[in-house]
Amino acid sequence: MVGMTRLCVPLTGSTCEQMAAGLTAAAAGGADTVELRLDFLQEWSEPAVRRLLEAAEAFPGDVIATYRIAAEGGHYDEGEAQRISRLEFVGLSGAVDYIDVEYEAWRVSANVRQKIGLVCDVNADTDRPRRRLILSKHDFTGTPIDLDSMLTTIAREPAHVAKIACKANTIVDALRMLDALRTSAAVRPTIALSMGEAGLLTRVLAGKFGAFLTFASLEAGQESAPGQVSLAEMKQLYRWDAIGPATQVYGVIGCPVAHSMSPAILNAAFGETGFDGVYLPFRVEPEYAAFAAFVDGCVVRPWLHLRGCSVTIPHKQNLLAYVEKRGGCVEPLARRIGAANTLCIEPGQQEDGTDAVVSAYNTDYRGAMDALLAGMGCRAEDLSGVSVAVLGAGGAGRAIVAGLRDCGCAVTIYNRTRDKADALAVEFGAEARPFEERVRHNADVVVNCTSTGMWPNVDDTPMPAEGLASRPLVFDTVYNPIETRLLREAREHGCRTVDGVEMFVRQAAAQFERWTSRPAPVALMRDVVTAKLRSAQH
Numbered sequence: 001m002v003g004m005t006r007l008c009v010p011l012t013g014s015t016c017e018q019m020a021a022g023l024t025a026a027a028a029g030g031a032d033t034v035e036l037r038l039d040f041l042q043e044w045s046e047p048a049v050r051r052l053l054e055a056a057e058a059f060p061g062d063v064i065a066t067y068r069i070a071a072e073g074g075h076y077d078e079g080e081a082q083r084i085s086r087l088e089f090v091g092l093s094g095a096v097d098y099i100d101v102e103y104e105a106w107r108v109s110a111n112v113r114q115k116i117g118l119v120c121d122v123n124a125d126t127d128r129p130r131r132r133l134i135l136s137k138h139d140f141t142g143t144p145i146d147l148d149s150m151l152t153t154i155a156r157e158p159a160h161v162a163k164i165a166c167k168a169n170t171i172v173d174a175l176r177m178l179d180a181l182r183t184s185a186a187v188r189p190t191i192a193l194s195m196g197e198a199g200l201l202t203r204v205l206a207g208k209f210g211a212f213l214t215f216a217s218l219e220a221g222q223e224s225a226p227g228q229v230s231l232a233e234m235k236q237l238y239r240w241d242a243i244g245p246a247t248q249v250y251g252v253i254g255c256p257v258a259h260s261m262s263p264a265i266l267n268a269a270f271g272e273t274g275f276d277g278v279y280l281p282f283r284v285e286p287e288y289a290a291f292a293a294f295v296d297g298c299v300v301r302p303w304l305h306l307r308g309c310s311v312t313i314p315h316k317q318n319l320l321a322y323v324e325k326r327g328g329c330v331e332p333l334a335r336r337i338g339a340a341n342t343l344c345i346e347p348g349q350q351e352d353g354t355d356a357v358v359s360a361y362n363t364d365y366r367g368a369m370d371a372l373l374a375g376m377g378c379r380a381e382d383l384s385g386v387s388v389a390v391l392g393a394g395g396a397g398r399a400i401v402a403g404l405r406d407c408g409c410a411v412t413i414y415n416r417t418r419d420k421a422d423a424l425a426v427e428f429g430a431e432a433r434p435f436e437e438r439v440r441h442n443a444d445v446v447v448n449c450t451s452t453g454m455w456p457n458v459d460d461t462p463m464p465a466e467g468l469a470s471r472p473l474v475f476d477t478v479y480n481p482i483e484t485r486l487l488r489e490a491r492e493h494g495c496r497t498v499d500g501v502e503m504f505v506r507q508a509a510a511q512f513e514r515w516t517s518r519p520a521p522v523a524l525m526r527d528v529v530t531a532k533l534r535s536a537q538h
Helices: 016-029 046-057 080-092 103-108 110-119 147-156 171-185 197-204 231-237 262-273 288-299 316-325 332-337 364-376 395-406 418-428 435-440 485-492 500-516 522-537
Strands: 006-011 033-037 062-066 098-102 132-139 161-167 190-195 213-215 248-254 277-283 306-311 342-346 357-361 387-391 410-415 431-434 445-448 473-476 496-498
Touching (some): 006 231, 016 033, 016 046, 016 231, 033 046, 046 080, 062 080, 080 098, 080 110, 098 103, 098 110, 103 110, 132 147, 147 161, 147 171, 147 190, 161 171, 171 190, 171 197, 171 288, 190 197, 190 213, 197 277, 231 262, 248 262, 262 500, 262 522, 288 316, 288 342, 306 316, 306 500, 316 357, 316 395, 332 357, 342 500, 364 445, 364 473, 364 496, 364 500, 387 395, 395 410, 395 418, 410 418, 410 435, 473 485, 485 496
Parallel strands (some): 006 033, 006 213, 033 062, 062 098, 161 190, 387 410, 410 431, 445 473, 473 496
Antiparallel strands (some): 306 342, 342 357
Protein backbone atom coordinates (compact mmCIF):
# COMPACT_ATOMS: atom_id res chain seq x y z
CA MET A 1 0.00 0.00 0.00
CA VAL A 2 1.53 3.29 -1.13
CA GLY A 3 -0.19 5.61 1.35
CA MET A 4 -3.43 6.74 2.90
CA THR A 5 -6.28 6.87 0.42
CA ARG A 6 -7.69 10.32 -0.15
CA LEU A 7 -11.39 11.11 -0.35
CA CYS A 8 -11.71 13.51 -3.27
CA VAL A 9 -14.70 15.70 -4.12
CA PRO A 10 -14.98 16.81 -7.77
CA LEU A 11 -16.35 20.34 -7.99
CA THR A 12 -18.72 20.62 -10.93
CA GLY A 13 -20.09 24.15 -10.60
CA SER A 14 -20.80 26.04 -13.81
CA THR A 15 -19.16 29.22 -12.44
CA CYS A 16 -15.97 29.96 -10.53
CA GLU A 17 -18.07 31.34 -7.68
CA GLN A 18 -19.93 28.03 -7.36
CA MET A 19 -16.66 26.13 -7.33
CA ALA A 20 -15.21 28.43 -4.67
CA ALA A 21 -18.27 27.78 -2.51
CA GLY A 22 -17.77 24.08 -3.15
CA LEU A 23 -14.23 24.30 -1.77
CA THR A 24 -15.60 25.54 1.52
CA ALA A 25 -18.34 22.91 1.62
CA ALA A 26 -15.95 20.07 0.76
CA ALA A 27 -13.57 21.09 3.55
CA ALA A 28 -16.46 21.28 6.02
CA GLY A 29 -17.67 17.85 4.91
CA GLY A 30 -14.31 16.21 5.57
CA ALA A 31 -12.87 15.84 2.05
CA ASP A 32 -9.10 15.34 1.90
CA THR A 33 -8.81 16.46 -1.70
CA VAL A 34 -10.84 18.40 -4.26
CA GLU A 35 -10.82 18.26 -8.02
CA LEU A 36 -11.50 21.46 -9.95
CA ARG A 37 -13.42 20.18 -12.97
CA LEU A 38 -12.63 23.18 -15.15
CA ASP A 39 -14.46 21.66 -18.12
CA PHE A 40 -17.75 22.25 -16.27
CA LEU A 41 -17.23 26.04 -16.35
CA GLN A 42 -19.61 27.60 -18.83
CA GLU A 43 -17.38 30.66 -19.30
CA TRP A 44 -13.65 31.15 -18.90
CA SER A 45 -12.66 34.48 -17.38
CA GLU A 46 -9.08 34.82 -16.15
CA PRO A 47 -9.99 37.25 -13.34
CA ALA A 48 -12.69 34.84 -12.10
CA VAL A 49 -10.34 31.86 -12.43
CA ARG A 50 -7.67 33.73 -10.46
CA ARG A 51 -10.16 34.30 -7.64
CA LEU A 52 -11.04 30.60 -7.71
CA LEU A 53 -7.36 29.68 -7.50
CA GLU A 54 -6.87 32.05 -4.56
CA ALA A 55 -9.70 30.21 -2.80
CA ALA A 56 -8.11 26.89 -3.72
CA GLU A 57 -4.86 27.91 -2.02
CA ALA A 58 -6.77 28.10 1.27
CA PHE A 59 -8.14 24.54 0.96
CA PRO A 60 -6.51 22.42 3.71
CA GLY A 61 -5.86 19.40 1.46
CA ASP A 62 -4.63 18.73 -2.04
CA VAL A 63 -6.19 20.29 -5.13
CA ILE A 64 -6.39 18.59 -8.54
CA ALA A 65 -7.00 20.52 -11.76
CA THR A 66 -8.81 18.62 -14.52
CA TYR A 67 -9.97 19.93 -17.88
CA ARG A 68 -11.59 16.81 -19.30
CA ILE A 69 -12.31 16.43 -23.00
CA ALA A 70 -15.70 15.20 -24.18
CA ALA A 71 -14.23 12.02 -25.69
CA GLU A 72 -13.27 10.87 -22.18
CA GLY A 73 -16.45 11.89 -20.38
CA GLY A 74 -15.77 15.60 -19.95
CA HIS A 75 -17.50 18.73 -21.18
CA TYR A 76 -14.74 20.40 -23.21
CA ASP A 77 -15.00 20.06 -26.99
CA GLU A 78 -13.16 23.12 -28.32
CA GLY A 79 -9.55 23.65 -29.40
CA GLU A 80 -6.87 21.48 -27.77
CA ALA A 81 -4.27 24.26 -27.76
CA GLN A 82 -6.61 26.47 -25.75
CA ARG A 83 -7.31 23.70 -23.25
CA ILE A 84 -3.62 23.03 -22.64
CA SER A 85 -2.89 26.74 -22.37
CA ARG A 86 -5.54 27.09 -19.69
CA LEU A 87 -4.26 24.04 -17.79
CA GLU A 88 -0.76 25.51 -17.96
CA PHE A 89 -2.09 28.81 -16.58
CA VAL A 90 -3.75 27.02 -13.67
CA GLY A 91 -0.68 24.88 -12.99
CA LEU A 92 1.73 27.80 -12.95
CA SER A 93 -0.46 29.65 -10.45
CA GLY A 94 0.88 27.45 -7.66
CA ALA A 95 -2.62 26.84 -6.31
CA VAL A 96 -2.97 23.22 -7.42
CA ASP A 97 -1.04 20.12 -6.40
CA TYR A 98 -1.97 17.76 -9.26
CA ILE A 99 -2.97 18.07 -12.90
CA ASP A 100 -5.00 15.29 -14.50
CA VAL A 101 -4.43 14.76 -18.22
CA GLU A 102 -5.76 11.97 -20.42
CA TYR A 103 -3.13 9.36 -21.29
CA GLU A 104 -4.07 9.49 -24.99
CA ALA A 105 -3.62 13.26 -25.10
CA TRP A 106 -0.24 12.90 -23.42
CA ARG A 107 0.81 10.14 -25.81
CA VAL A 108 -0.04 11.88 -29.08
CA SER A 109 0.61 15.57 -28.28
CA ALA A 110 4.11 17.00 -28.00
CA ASN A 111 2.47 20.24 -26.85
CA VAL A 112 0.90 18.46 -23.87
CA ARG A 113 4.14 16.69 -22.95
CA GLN A 114 6.16 19.86 -23.18
CA LYS A 115 3.88 22.32 -21.39
CA ILE A 116 2.16 20.09 -18.82
CA GLY A 117 5.32 18.04 -18.32
CA LEU A 118 7.20 21.21 -17.42
CA VAL A 119 4.46 22.45 -15.12
CA CYS A 120 4.40 19.07 -13.32
CA ASP A 121 8.19 18.70 -13.04
CA VAL A 122 8.03 15.26 -14.64
CA ASN A 123 11.72 15.31 -15.48
CA ALA A 124 12.87 16.96 -12.26
CA ASP A 125 15.32 14.97 -10.15
CA THR A 126 13.36 15.34 -6.94
CA ASP A 127 11.01 13.31 -4.80
CA ARG A 128 8.89 16.38 -4.08
CA PRO A 129 7.87 18.04 -7.35
CA ARG A 130 5.90 21.26 -7.08
CA ARG A 131 2.99 19.70 -8.94
CA ARG A 132 2.30 16.09 -9.83
CA LEU A 133 0.90 14.53 -12.98
CA ILE A 134 -2.07 12.16 -13.08
CA LEU A 135 -2.41 10.31 -16.37
CA SER A 136 -5.90 8.89 -16.82
CA LYS A 137 -7.77 6.60 -19.17
CA HIS A 138 -11.55 6.16 -19.34
CA ASP A 139 -13.89 3.67 -20.97
CA PHE A 140 -17.61 4.47 -20.80
CA THR A 141 -18.69 1.34 -22.70
CA GLY A 142 -17.25 -1.47 -20.62
CA THR A 143 -14.30 -2.93 -18.73
CA PRO A 144 -11.45 -4.21 -20.93
CA ILE A 145 -9.80 -7.53 -20.20
CA ASP A 146 -6.30 -6.07 -20.00
CA LEU A 147 -6.63 -3.73 -17.01
CA ASP A 148 -3.20 -4.64 -15.63
CA SER A 149 -1.46 -3.89 -18.93
CA MET A 150 -3.36 -0.61 -19.23
CA LEU A 151 -2.05 0.55 -15.86
CA THR A 152 1.45 -0.70 -16.65
CA THR A 153 1.43 1.19 -19.96
CA ILE A 154 0.37 4.41 -18.24
CA ALA A 155 3.05 3.90 -15.60
CA ARG A 156 5.78 3.74 -18.24
CA GLU A 157 5.19 7.45 -18.78
CA PRO A 158 6.56 9.92 -16.22
CA ALA A 159 3.27 10.03 -14.32
CA HIS A 160 3.13 10.39 -10.56
CA VAL A 161 -0.32 8.70 -10.48
CA ALA A 162 -1.87 6.20 -12.91
CA LYS A 163 -5.65 6.27 -13.25
CA ILE A 164 -8.23 4.12 -15.04
CA ALA A 165 -12.01 4.38 -14.82
CA CYS A 166 -14.24 1.98 -16.75
CA LYS A 167 -17.94 1.22 -16.88
CA ALA A 168 -18.90 -1.94 -15.01
CA ASN A 169 -21.54 -3.74 -17.05
CA THR A 170 -21.74 -6.41 -14.35
CA ILE A 171 -20.53 -6.54 -10.78
CA VAL A 172 -17.89 -9.09 -11.81
CA ASP A 173 -16.28 -6.26 -13.82
CA ALA A 174 -15.90 -4.42 -10.52
CA LEU A 175 -14.15 -7.42 -8.97
CA ARG A 176 -11.69 -7.42 -11.87
CA MET A 177 -11.07 -3.72 -11.27
CA LEU A 178 -10.20 -4.48 -7.65
CA ASP A 179 -7.72 -7.10 -8.91
CA ALA A 180 -6.01 -4.45 -11.01
CA LEU A 181 -6.04 -1.93 -8.16
CA ARG A 182 -4.40 -4.34 -5.70
CA THR A 183 -1.65 -5.25 -8.12
CA SER A 184 -0.87 -1.70 -9.20
CA ALA A 185 -1.29 0.06 -5.85
CA ALA A 186 1.36 -2.19 -4.34
CA VAL A 187 4.03 -0.54 -6.51
CA ARG A 188 2.73 2.89 -7.56
CA PRO A 189 0.05 5.49 -6.70
CA THR A 190 -3.06 4.23 -8.49
CA ILE A 191 -6.67 5.23 -9.04
CA ALA A 192 -8.77 2.36 -10.41
CA LEU A 193 -12.55 2.72 -10.36
CA SER A 194 -15.59 1.11 -11.94
CA MET A 195 -18.34 3.48 -13.05
CA GLY A 196 -22.04 2.80 -12.74
CA GLU A 197 -24.19 1.19 -10.05
CA ALA A 198 -22.35 -2.13 -10.29
CA GLY A 199 -19.04 -0.38 -9.56
CA LEU A 200 -19.91 1.08 -6.18
CA LEU A 201 -17.79 -1.41 -4.25
CA THR A 202 -14.64 -0.14 -6.02
CA ARG A 203 -15.38 3.35 -4.75
CA VAL A 204 -16.21 2.47 -1.15
CA LEU A 205 -13.46 -0.15 -0.78
CA ALA A 206 -10.74 1.90 -2.49
CA GLY A 207 -9.06 2.63 0.84
CA LYS A 208 -9.06 -1.03 1.84
CA PHE A 209 -6.85 -1.81 -1.14
CA GLY A 210 -4.53 1.19 -1.06
CA ALA A 211 -5.90 3.36 -3.87
CA PHE A 212 -4.42 6.82 -4.22
CA LEU A 213 -7.93 8.29 -3.98
CA THR A 214 -11.60 7.72 -4.55
CA PHE A 215 -14.27 10.20 -5.57
CA ALA A 216 -17.43 11.31 -3.79
CA SER A 217 -19.75 14.02 -5.10
CA LEU A 218 -20.32 17.13 -3.01
CA GLU A 219 -24.05 16.40 -3.07
CA ALA A 220 -26.40 14.09 -4.92
CA GLY A 221 -26.85 15.48 -8.44
CA GLN A 222 -23.34 16.94 -8.61
CA GLU A 223 -21.54 13.79 -9.75
CA SER A 224 -18.72 14.04 -12.27
CA ALA A 225 -19.08 10.39 -13.33
CA PRO A 226 -21.76 7.67 -13.11
CA GLY A 227 -21.92 5.81 -9.81
CA GLN A 228 -20.41 8.38 -7.46
CA VAL A 229 -22.01 8.52 -4.04
CA SER A 230 -22.15 11.74 -2.07
CA LEU A 231 -19.54 12.86 0.44
CA ALA A 232 -22.08 12.57 3.26
CA GLU A 233 -22.98 9.01 2.23
CA MET A 234 -19.34 8.00 2.03
CA LYS A 235 -18.51 9.47 5.44
CA GLN A 236 -21.69 8.62 7.32
CA LEU A 237 -23.51 5.75 5.61
CA TYR A 238 -20.43 3.75 4.64
CA ARG A 239 -18.23 4.96 7.53
CA TRP A 240 -15.30 5.73 5.21
CA ASP A 241 -12.92 6.65 8.02
CA ALA A 242 -13.38 3.24 9.70
CA ILE A 243 -12.56 1.12 6.63
CA GLY A 244 -9.11 -0.46 6.67
CA PRO A 245 -7.20 -3.43 5.22
CA ALA A 246 -8.79 -5.89 7.68
CA THR A 247 -12.37 -4.61 7.37
CA GLN A 248 -14.81 -7.44 6.72
CA VAL A 249 -17.24 -6.93 3.84
CA TYR A 250 -20.97 -7.68 3.81
CA GLY A 251 -23.78 -6.64 1.52
CA VAL A 252 -27.21 -7.15 0.07
CA ILE A 253 -27.54 -9.03 -3.23
CA GLY A 254 -30.59 -8.08 -5.24
CA CYS A 255 -31.97 -6.64 -8.46
CA PRO A 256 -32.97 -3.90 -8.08
CA VAL A 257 -31.06 -3.04 -4.93
CA ALA A 258 -30.46 0.72 -4.87
CA HIS A 259 -33.63 1.24 -2.79
CA SER A 260 -32.52 -1.12 -0.01
CA MET A 261 -32.33 0.23 3.54
CA SER A 262 -30.09 -2.64 4.62
CA PRO A 263 -26.84 -0.65 4.21
CA ALA A 264 -28.18 2.07 6.51
CA ILE A 265 -29.15 -0.20 9.39
CA LEU A 266 -26.31 -2.72 9.13
CA ASN A 267 -23.57 -0.09 8.86
CA ALA A 268 -25.12 1.75 11.81
CA ALA A 269 -25.12 -1.51 13.76
CA PHE A 270 -21.46 -2.13 12.93
CA GLY A 271 -20.59 1.35 14.14
CA GLU A 272 -22.65 1.07 17.32
CA THR A 273 -21.02 -2.22 18.33
CA GLY A 274 -17.50 -1.38 17.19
CA PHE A 275 -17.45 -4.21 14.66
CA ASP A 276 -14.90 -3.78 11.85
CA GLY A 277 -17.25 -4.29 8.92
CA VAL A 278 -18.83 -2.45 6.01
CA TYR A 279 -22.08 -3.31 4.25
CA LEU A 280 -22.71 -2.51 0.57
CA PRO A 281 -25.46 -2.91 -2.04
CA PHE A 282 -24.56 -5.48 -4.71
CA ARG A 283 -26.64 -5.32 -7.88
CA VAL A 284 -26.59 -8.78 -9.43
CA GLU A 285 -28.71 -9.58 -12.48
CA PRO A 286 -31.59 -12.03 -11.89
CA GLU A 287 -30.18 -15.16 -13.52
CA TYR A 288 -28.65 -17.93 -11.40
CA ALA A 289 -25.48 -17.73 -13.50
CA ALA A 290 -25.00 -14.08 -12.55
CA PHE A 291 -25.52 -14.87 -8.86
CA ALA A 292 -23.05 -17.77 -8.94
CA ALA A 293 -20.47 -15.74 -10.89
CA PHE A 294 -20.52 -12.97 -8.30
CA VAL A 295 -20.33 -15.17 -5.20
CA ASP A 296 -17.72 -17.42 -6.82
CA GLY A 297 -15.76 -14.30 -7.73
CA CYS A 298 -15.78 -13.18 -4.10
CA VAL A 299 -14.92 -16.61 -2.71
CA VAL A 300 -11.83 -16.98 -4.90
CA ARG A 301 -10.68 -13.55 -3.73
CA PRO A 302 -10.27 -14.21 0.00
CA TRP A 303 -8.46 -10.89 0.35
CA LEU A 304 -11.82 -9.20 -0.28
CA HIS A 305 -12.95 -10.53 3.13
CA LEU A 306 -16.56 -11.02 2.03
CA ARG A 307 -18.10 -12.79 5.01
CA GLY A 308 -21.82 -12.64 4.35
CA CYS A 309 -24.71 -11.23 2.38
CA SER A 310 -28.38 -10.55 2.76
CA VAL A 311 -30.13 -11.96 -0.29
CA THR A 312 -33.34 -10.44 -1.58
CA ILE A 313 -35.57 -10.47 -4.67
CA PRO A 314 -34.99 -12.30 -7.01
CA HIS A 315 -32.14 -14.38 -5.60
CA LYS A 316 -33.47 -16.19 -2.51
CA GLN A 317 -33.86 -19.50 -4.29
CA ASN A 318 -30.65 -18.90 -6.25
CA LEU A 319 -28.82 -18.74 -2.91
CA LEU A 320 -30.23 -22.09 -1.83
CA ALA A 321 -29.30 -23.71 -5.13
CA TYR A 322 -25.80 -22.19 -5.04
CA VAL A 323 -24.96 -23.46 -1.56
CA GLU A 324 -26.32 -26.91 -2.33
CA LYS A 325 -24.26 -27.12 -5.54
CA ARG A 326 -21.11 -26.16 -3.63
CA GLY A 327 -21.83 -28.77 -0.99
CA GLY A 328 -22.22 -26.12 1.69
CA CYS A 329 -24.39 -26.07 4.79
CA VAL A 330 -28.11 -25.35 4.37
CA GLU A 331 -30.06 -24.66 7.54
CA PRO A 332 -32.86 -27.25 7.90
CA LEU A 333 -35.46 -24.49 8.17
CA ALA A 334 -34.22 -22.89 4.93
CA ARG A 335 -34.26 -26.28 3.22
CA ARG A 336 -37.82 -26.93 4.38
CA ILE A 337 -38.96 -23.49 3.22
CA GLY A 338 -37.12 -23.83 -0.07
CA ALA A 339 -35.61 -20.34 0.08
CA ALA A 340 -32.82 -18.59 1.96
CA ASN A 341 -32.01 -14.93 2.56
CA THR A 342 -28.72 -15.09 4.45
CA LEU A 343 -25.33 -16.13 3.08
CA CYS A 344 -22.37 -16.84 5.35
CA ILE A 345 -18.81 -17.42 4.10
CA GLU A 346 -16.19 -19.00 6.34
CA PRO A 347 -12.68 -18.56 4.92
CA GLY A 348 -10.46 -21.60 4.44
CA GLN A 349 -6.70 -21.99 4.38
CA GLN A 350 -6.16 -21.98 0.61
CA GLU A 351 -4.95 -18.72 -0.95
CA ASP A 352 -7.44 -19.08 -3.79
CA GLY A 353 -10.38 -19.52 -1.41
CA THR A 354 -11.39 -22.85 -2.92
CA ASP A 355 -11.81 -24.43 0.52
CA ALA A 356 -14.07 -21.69 1.88
CA VAL A 357 -17.34 -22.93 3.38
CA VAL A 358 -20.62 -21.30 2.33
CA SER A 359 -23.85 -21.59 4.31
CA ALA A 360 -27.44 -20.51 3.75
CA TYR A 361 -30.03 -19.52 6.36
CA ASN A 362 -33.51 -18.05 6.47
CA THR A 363 -34.23 -15.18 8.85
CA ASP A 364 -37.44 -14.10 7.07
CA TYR A 365 -39.35 -16.76 9.02
CA ARG A 366 -38.32 -15.39 12.41
CA GLY A 367 -38.68 -11.75 11.37
CA ALA A 368 -42.13 -12.21 9.87
CA MET A 369 -43.62 -14.27 12.66
CA ASP A 370 -42.24 -12.00 15.39
CA ALA A 371 -43.68 -8.97 13.60
CA LEU A 372 -47.07 -10.59 13.05
CA LEU A 373 -47.39 -11.78 16.65
CA ALA A 374 -46.37 -8.36 17.96
CA GLY A 375 -48.92 -6.68 15.69
CA MET A 376 -51.71 -9.01 16.77
CA GLY A 377 -50.69 -8.88 20.41
CA CYS A 378 -50.80 -12.65 20.82
CA ARG A 379 -48.65 -15.75 21.18
CA ALA A 380 -47.88 -18.30 18.49
CA GLU A 381 -50.30 -20.83 19.96
CA ASP A 382 -53.12 -18.27 19.73
CA LEU A 383 -52.92 -18.40 15.91
CA SER A 384 -54.26 -21.93 15.69
CA GLY A 385 -57.29 -21.96 13.41
CA VAL A 386 -56.88 -18.35 12.23
CA SER A 387 -57.52 -18.07 8.48
CA VAL A 388 -54.89 -16.18 6.49
CA ALA A 389 -54.79 -15.08 2.84
CA VAL A 390 -51.18 -14.96 1.61
CA LEU A 391 -50.47 -12.95 -1.55
CA GLY A 392 -47.36 -14.21 -3.32
CA ALA A 393 -45.40 -17.45 -3.44
CA GLY A 394 -41.81 -16.20 -3.68
CA GLY A 395 -39.05 -16.41 -1.09
CA ALA A 396 -40.76 -14.29 1.57
CA GLY A 397 -44.09 -15.99 0.86
CA ARG A 398 -42.57 -19.42 1.40
CA ALA A 399 -41.12 -18.40 4.77
CA ILE A 400 -44.37 -16.87 5.96
CA VAL A 401 -46.53 -19.78 4.79
CA ALA A 402 -44.20 -22.14 6.68
CA GLY A 403 -44.45 -20.03 9.83
CA LEU A 404 -48.23 -19.71 9.63
CA ARG A 405 -48.72 -23.44 9.09
CA ASP A 406 -46.35 -24.20 12.00
CA CYS A 407 -48.75 -22.13 14.16
CA GLY A 408 -51.78 -24.04 12.88
CA CYS A 409 -53.24 -21.32 10.65
CA ALA A 410 -55.55 -22.12 7.76
CA VAL A 411 -53.65 -20.63 4.82
CA THR A 412 -54.87 -19.81 1.32
CA ILE A 413 -52.26 -18.74 -1.24
CA TYR A 414 -52.99 -16.36 -4.12
CA ASN A 415 -50.22 -15.95 -6.70
CA ARG A 416 -50.19 -14.63 -10.26
CA THR A 417 -48.51 -17.85 -11.40
CA ARG A 418 -50.98 -20.49 -10.28
CA ASP A 419 -48.52 -23.38 -10.58
CA LYS A 420 -46.23 -21.83 -7.95
CA ALA A 421 -49.17 -21.33 -5.59
CA ASP A 422 -50.29 -24.93 -6.07
CA ALA A 423 -46.80 -26.29 -5.43
CA LEU A 424 -46.36 -24.22 -2.28
CA ALA A 425 -49.78 -25.24 -1.00
CA VAL A 426 -48.98 -28.92 -1.45
CA GLU A 427 -45.66 -28.56 0.37
CA PHE A 428 -47.16 -26.99 3.48
CA GLY A 429 -50.70 -28.32 3.58
CA ALA A 430 -52.29 -25.05 2.51
CA GLU A 431 -54.86 -24.17 -0.15
CA ALA A 432 -54.24 -22.35 -3.44
CA ARG A 433 -56.73 -20.32 -5.41
CA PRO A 434 -56.57 -18.20 -8.58
CA PHE A 435 -55.06 -14.77 -8.04
CA GLU A 436 -58.14 -12.96 -9.36
CA GLU A 437 -60.24 -14.53 -6.59
CA ARG A 438 -58.25 -12.80 -3.82
CA VAL A 439 -60.85 -10.02 -3.62
CA ARG A 440 -63.50 -12.56 -2.56
CA HIS A 441 -61.45 -14.22 0.17
CA ASN A 442 -62.94 -14.67 3.65
CA ALA A 443 -59.72 -14.76 5.68
CA ASP A 444 -59.18 -13.08 9.04
CA VAL A 445 -55.70 -11.89 8.10
CA VAL A 446 -54.22 -10.70 4.78
CA VAL A 447 -50.45 -10.91 4.31
CA ASN A 448 -48.79 -9.36 1.25
CA CYS A 449 -45.56 -11.15 0.35
CA THR A 450 -45.19 -9.61 -3.12
CA SER A 451 -43.14 -6.53 -4.02
CA THR A 452 -46.25 -4.72 -5.30
CA GLY A 453 -46.42 -1.23 -3.81
CA MET A 454 -42.68 -1.05 -3.15
CA TRP A 455 -40.90 2.21 -3.95
CA PRO A 456 -40.92 3.64 -6.56
CA ASN A 457 -44.23 2.03 -7.59
CA VAL A 458 -46.02 3.39 -4.54
CA ASP A 459 -49.40 3.76 -6.26
CA ASP A 460 -49.70 0.02 -6.87
CA THR A 461 -51.47 -2.38 -4.53
CA PRO A 462 -51.71 -6.19 -4.49
CA MET A 463 -55.29 -6.12 -3.19
CA PRO A 464 -58.15 -3.91 -4.43
CA ALA A 465 -59.76 -1.90 -1.65
CA GLU A 466 -62.99 -3.92 -1.79
CA GLY A 467 -61.03 -6.98 -0.68
CA LEU A 468 -60.10 -5.33 2.61
CA ALA A 469 -63.52 -4.78 4.09
CA SER A 470 -64.04 -6.15 7.61
CA ARG A 471 -60.65 -7.83 7.90
CA PRO A 472 -59.18 -7.68 11.43
CA LEU A 473 -55.56 -7.37 10.31
CA VAL A 474 -53.52 -6.62 7.18
CA PHE A 475 -49.74 -7.26 7.16
CA ASP A 476 -47.61 -5.87 4.31
CA THR A 477 -44.03 -7.17 4.16
CA VAL A 478 -43.04 -4.21 1.95
CA TYR A 479 -41.18 -1.70 4.14
CA ASN A 480 -40.41 1.08 1.67
CA PRO A 481 -42.57 3.14 1.98
CA ILE A 482 -43.63 2.56 5.59
CA GLU A 483 -47.26 3.15 4.73
CA THR A 484 -48.02 1.44 1.44
CA ARG A 485 -51.21 2.02 -0.45
CA LEU A 486 -52.37 -1.40 0.81
CA LEU A 487 -51.95 -0.37 4.45
CA ARG A 488 -53.46 3.07 3.92
CA GLU A 489 -56.60 1.62 2.37
CA ALA A 490 -56.74 -1.12 5.03
CA ARG A 491 -56.81 1.52 7.77
CA GLU A 492 -59.53 3.40 5.90
CA HIS A 493 -61.58 0.19 6.07
CA GLY A 494 -61.03 -0.14 9.82
CA CYS A 495 -58.38 -2.88 9.71
CA ARG A 496 -55.49 -3.17 12.10
CA THR A 497 -52.20 -3.09 10.20
CA VAL A 498 -48.63 -4.31 10.53
CA ASP A 499 -46.02 -2.65 8.32
CA GLY A 500 -42.92 -4.28 6.90
CA VAL A 501 -40.44 -2.29 8.99
CA GLU A 502 -40.71 -4.56 12.01
CA MET A 503 -40.18 -7.70 9.94
CA PHE A 504 -37.29 -6.05 8.11
CA VAL A 505 -35.55 -4.97 11.31
CA ARG A 506 -36.02 -8.31 13.05
CA GLN A 507 -34.70 -10.38 10.15
CA ALA A 508 -31.73 -7.99 9.72
CA ALA A 509 -30.96 -8.23 13.44
CA ALA A 510 -30.88 -12.03 13.14
CA GLN A 511 -28.42 -11.71 10.24
CA PHE A 512 -26.21 -9.32 12.19
CA GLU A 513 -26.05 -11.72 15.13
CA ARG A 514 -25.21 -14.69 12.91
CA TRP A 515 -22.39 -12.80 11.18
CA THR A 516 -20.86 -11.08 14.20
CA SER A 517 -21.78 -13.30 17.19
CA ARG A 518 -22.80 -10.08 18.96
CA PRO A 519 -26.22 -8.91 20.19
CA ALA A 520 -27.85 -6.68 17.59
CA PRO A 521 -28.69 -3.08 18.58
CA VAL A 522 -32.32 -3.60 17.54
CA ALA A 523 -33.67 -0.28 18.81
CA LEU A 524 -31.00 1.65 16.91
CA MET A 525 -31.63 -0.35 13.75
CA ARG A 526 -35.36 0.37 13.96
CA ASP A 527 -34.76 4.08 14.55
CA VAL A 528 -32.35 4.33 11.62
CA VAL A 529 -34.61 2.71 9.05
CA THR A 530 -37.70 4.58 10.26
CA ALA A 531 -35.90 7.92 10.10
CA LYS A 532 -34.56 7.23 6.61
CA LEU A 533 -37.92 6.14 5.28
CA ARG A 534 -39.71 9.15 6.72
CA SER A 535 -37.03 11.46 5.38
CA ALA A 536 -37.38 9.92 1.92
CA GLN A 537 -41.15 10.40 2.00
CA HIS A 538 -40.73 14.10 2.72
